[in-house]
Amino acid sequence: MFAQVAVFLLMAGIALSAPSDSYGPSRHQPSYKEEAKPYQYNYAVKDGYAGTDFGQTEESDGQSVKGSYTVQLPDGRKQTVNYVADHYGGYQAEVSYYGEPQYPHEYGPAVTFKPQSYHREPAYKPTPSYQPAPSYTPEPSYH
Template sequence: MSAKIVVVMVFLVSKVLADPSDTYGPPVHQPAYQEPIPYNFAYGVSDEYAGTDFSQTEESDGNTVKGSYTVLLPDGRKQTVTYVADPYNGYQAEVSYYGEAQYPREYGAPVTFRPQASYQPQPSYQQPSYQ
């Protein structure tokens, strides 16, 4: 009986010592605060055969993000979105279009990709020469 009491007492003491004393204080492992990092990037894709044309540029000073992206729409117009985003004003965008929409009465053949030559390795061997 006394062994059970000793085991229970050891369990209770270990439980009290394992719990943090200040449960309302800051966490033991606080995440490190990182300063915002400035960046800039740009990319663009233009494939006349497939009819795709789009691009994007963006830059940030670590607090405010400014950029724009452009895409060629199916009706032939180019759509450009210029934007600014920051923690105080949020995301603000201005959309503009270039060109006039084209709606053909007849459509051409669907866009297909050219067949690629399949890879067919040829065995290479040489007859041994016994001279």
């Protein structure tokens, strides 16, 4: 009985001496905070043949992000989302729509587009400047 109590106390001591969160950050590790990196970008895509029309613009001062994006919806309307995001207020968006939705009365086959191939001959065709000599000559085999 004494041996069982001693083993139990030994196991309890080992369990209590181990850190409570072995995978979490330690209090002794230094923490580094990156400095703010302002940025700005935008892009737009418009393909009248395929009906694609979207784009985005965004800028940041390193603390907060402001931007907007637009998407041409299948029903003919254009959706615009203006947003602001930071560490205190989170992501806040304002969504607006332009145009009236259009729903056709007759439905037909799905619109498909034939893939376009792009074949272009190179303007420069390299030719070797030397003719390599054969590295060996095979000997005739006798059967």
